[in-house]
Amino acid sequence: xxxxxxxxxxxxxSATQALASGSAGGEGMSLFAAIFLAFAVLIVMFxxxxxxxxxxxxxxxxxxxxxxxxxxxxxx
Numbered sequence: 066x067x068x069x070x071x072x073x074x075x076x077x078x079s080a081t082q083a084l085a086s087g088s089a090g091g092e093g094m095s096l097f098a099a100i101f102l103a104f105a106v107l108i109v110m111f112x113x114x115x116x117x118x119x120x121x122x123x124x125x126x127x128x129x130x131x132x133x134x135x136x137x138x139x140x141x
Contacts, residue, residue: 094102
């Protein structure tokens with residue numbers, strides 16, 4: 066049992082060192098990774114526009130509702 070723990074620990078240590086060394090090949094991003102990141106940025110940008118519009122509408126509603134309630138209270 067102890068030998069299996071030692072063997073598994075040795076494999077994990079060597080695998081960790083191998084993965085941490087990095088690749089000796091080409092540096093940089095592949096074409097598919099760049100396309101994926103561009104697509105993700107487009108999704109965020111297209112969701113940002115409606116989000117800003119909703120936020121502005123919420124602010125208008127907050128500040129205009131105070132004026133409406135004050136105007137309707139003075140007429141009563």
